[in-house]
Amino acid sequence: MQIQHNISLKPFNTFGIDVIAKHFVSVSSIEDLKSIFSSEDYPQKFILGGGSNMLLTKDIDALVIHLNLKGKQIYSKTKTEVLVKCQAGENWHEFVLWTLDKGFGGLENLSLIPGNVGTSPIQNIGAYGVELKDTFYTCEALNLKTLEVETFTNEECKFDYRNSIFKQHAKGEYIIVNVDFKLSYNTHALHTNYGAITTELKKMDIDQPTIHDVSKAVIAIRESKLPNPKEIGNSGSFFKNPIISKRAFLKLQENFPNAPHYIVSDTKIKIPAGWLIEHAGFKGKTFGNFGVHKKQALVLVNYGGASGTDILKLSQLIQETIVRIFDIKIETEVNII
Secondary structure (H helix, E strand, C coil): CEEEEEECCHHCCCCCCCCEEEEEEEEHHHHHHHHHHHHCCCEEEECCCCCCCCEEECCCCEEEEEEECCCCEEEEEEEEEEEEEEEEEEEHHHHHHHHCCCCCEEEEEHHHCCHHHHHHHHHCCCCCCEEHHHCCEEEEHHHHHCEEEEEEEECCCCCEEEECCHHCCCCCCEEEEEEEEEEECCCCCCCCCCCCCHHHHHCCCCCCCCCHHHHHHHHHHHHHCCCCCCCCCECCCCECCEEEEEEHHHHHHHHCCCCCEECCCCCCCCCHHHHHHHHHCCCCCCCCCCEECCCCCCCCCCCCCCCCCHHHHHHHHHHHHHHHHHHHCCEEEEECC
16 A cells, blocks of 8 residues: 555546546555554545546545455355345446346446446436346445444435435445445346337347346447547536426426426426436537537536536536526536535
8 A cells, every 4th residue: 555646636537637636545455444544644535436426626635545445246145136245446337247247137227337336325326217226235334433344224325316325414424345235146127118228129139138138238328328438538427317396397398398207206207407408508519628428418528638627617507507498406416526
């Protein structure tokens, strides 16, 4: 474990924003993590996982701790279910592919989501009708006050849409070090009715899909819409899909009768943020070396050399415009640093 100084974080965030970490260390064990937090040498600390769900707008005047905990294991298995443990530093998509190769189902709809496993419960990541909470079993997290590792159950995580206890009451108090998932084995319940999965499976000439088929369909859809962060800086979906009251939705329909929507409950309706942004005129719009992706309005992009402040100002302009046109507030899914 070696502490470095004045290190560029450009390789460590998917937006490719070039900011400087005053101090930097990569941590590959819980013991090293405890050692760092028990030391008083660097009072200001900043946790960095996969760097996929953040927008860096300034240099980090702190010790940036890069979580590099690795490892995957199967620790319980029956004829229909399996429990697997994955360390926080593992790449999410690579972990999903590993479960599929083992014949385990449940994560196929979450294929190709950027980031690491350790941050997945914080956001309660989701896609195509499936959320992390659907397969989440428990996670272990380091309590930064006591330096003890605590276990959180699914219920204790208080999962909600793109939300959890780690973004609310326990924000900044814990570091997730590993996550346990309960996955299906042999018999799988597939989710293919959300979004374009069914259409994509038809293109693939598949009428009885496997978990691998669903994953391939999801990957094909995402690749057709979303830029590869290795080629164009981005963090995937920048905004959450807003959930509005039924009354607000009826008001929206008066001016936009064809507005797409999903019923959440008897009183709540979810509106696709991408549709709002596109109909506000931002889809494909560029502002020099940054802008809104031409295929997916939810994605803000850095074409090279843009600052985090550039991206932030664009996101604020979009939010203000959406309120003015639709009277709907959209929140960022990305953490602004």
